[in-house]
Amino acid sequence: MTDAALPRPTARPLAVSNWLLTLCGLIIVMVVVGGITRLTESGLSITEWKPISGAIPPVTEAQWLREFELYKRIPEYQQINRGMSLADFKNIFFWEWVHRQLGRVIGLAALLPLVWFAAKKAIPAGYGWRTGSIFLLVCVQGAIGWWMVASGLTERTDVSHVRLAVHLLTALFIFGWALWTALDLRSAGARPRRVPTLGLWAFAALLLQLLFGAYVAGLDAGYAFNSWPLMGDELYPSAAPWLEPFLRNFVDNPITVQFIHRWWAFVVLVFAVVLARRLRGVSRRHSIFLHSAIGLQILLGIWTLLSGVSLHVAAAHQATAVLVVASFVAGVHRLARVGASASTSLGTSGTEERDYTPLVPSEAEGR
Structure with missing residues (x-):
């Protein structure tokens, strides 16, 4: 039997599946940027968690100096990066800011289509809790990310590797769960x-x-x-x-x-x-x-x-x-x-x- 001979899913389950596959693509980008953030030791450059207002990066010199002063208070600067220039700080700030921005984009990409499909009653029976759980997990992942960063702001010069593992594995679980659900939706009859x-x-x-x-x-x-x-x-x-x-x-x-x-x-x-x-x-x-x-x-x-x-x-x-x-x-x-x-x-x-x-x-x- 060839794939060309197999019946295709109806338009609505296929649209929901495409949304989830897009979300998977964003998670791949997020994991890559997260890896670069870790490898460049950039993860502690932003010392505050502002889910909404934090989307706007520093623009003026005064704003940059304020962020830099906050960074100077943590052990990573005092024990490892003392004497770092403002230009070097901007480089590590960039990767952490991009990482957090992608988190916001993924949050919106998980929420807005979910609301749209739910309003249009386009989510097949039995998939409401699954698509809803994906959005909730994305929200939890944001909180885990801050929990991880917070571990390196007071006594440590880096984040807890255990919390880092929780953060990464949660991202990969969301990816796998979204992909499995998307593949279910692409089966004839959207059978789990x-x-x-x-x-x-x-x-x-x-x-x-x-x-x-x-x-x-x-x-x-x-x-x-x-x-x-x-x-x-x-x-x-x-x-x-x-x-x-x-x-x-x-x-x-x-x-x-x-x-x-x-x-x-x-x-x-x-x-x-x-x-x-x-x-x-x-x-x-x-x-x-x-x-x-x-x-x-x-x-x-x-x-x-x-x-x-x-x-x-x-x-x-x-x-x-x-x-x-x-x-x-x-x-x-x-x-x-x-x-x-x-x-x-x-x-x-x-x-x-x-x-x-x-x-x-x-x-x-x-x-």
């Missing part, structure tokens, strides 16, 4: 899909890798060892310090965190290969997407280490993490559709449920 068992295990493995990736970023653990596959001359440096209690090493020890992030990537790769093999006979391009995303991500991770955490390479590594999430979500969703089709076929004496393939509908592919 359940995550198969293999998908649950794959998502769990990926979640753990993303968590340790966030820890690596928050602890600047990428700078600990810039060699691969060995850390220095050993698989794991024997002289590395250990924290007490033991479990703290899996959260607070940069060397342990980098080690786990290095090698858990290959556990995720195994799940990706298994998923791709399942997909190969169903959707070749989903299989290729999954292979390409995980392969590129591992190569970028190694390159990030070898480059000494180059800004451009590290930013590309974080951006590709979102593509890996997208490849897993799209691949698992495709398997879920196949499983639902098989069940429907068995239950209707050979009448197979027909779905609309969400990506590049004009492309035909054999089953």
Whole structure:
């Protein structure tokens, strides 16, 4: 059966799906800018949270001096950046301001179409709570962002890496939830899909890798060892310090965190290969997407280490993490559709449920 032969969803579910896919695109940009903000140490440059009035950046010299004076009060300036010029401050201020502006844009992009579709009664039955939850999660994410920044304004010279991990994982969860919902809406009849068992295990493995990736970023653990596959001359440096209690090493020890992030990537790769093999006979391009995303991500991770955490390479590594999430979500969703089709076929004496393939509908592919 080819995609061209499959029935397409009606206009209303398709419009809601397109809105959610646009929101996913904005989240990708947000994650990239968030990574640059972190890598340039810009995240603490704005020391106040003004969700509305903060959208207007400083314009006059007096306004810039006020922002700079506020920054001078925090430990990051006093212990690391003392003597920074106003011009240098403007550079780090820029990235944090852009990051917050994108947050506002995403908030509006989540709210305004939701209100419009709800008013037009265009949201299919059963999807009201899902689209509403996406908007609420976007709002919660804004609060988490400030909670993260606040951790570095009084005693620390950087933000809490644990709060950073919560912030990043929440962004990726919103992305995955919005993408899954968009793909559901693009199925014939806008039928929701359940995550198969293999998908649950794959998502769990990926979640753990993303968590340790966030820890690596928050602890600047990428700078600990810039060699691969060995850390220095050993698989794991024997002289590395250990924290007490033991479990703290899996959260607070940069060397342990980098080690786990290095090698858990290959556990995720195994799940990706298994998923791709399942997909190969169903959707070749989903299989290729999954292979390409995980392969590129591992190569970028190694390159990030070898480059000494180059800004451009590290930013590309974080951006590709979102593509890996997208490849897993799209691949698992495709398997879920196949499983639902098989069940429907068995239950209707050979009448197979027909779905609309969400990506590049004009492309035909054999089953």
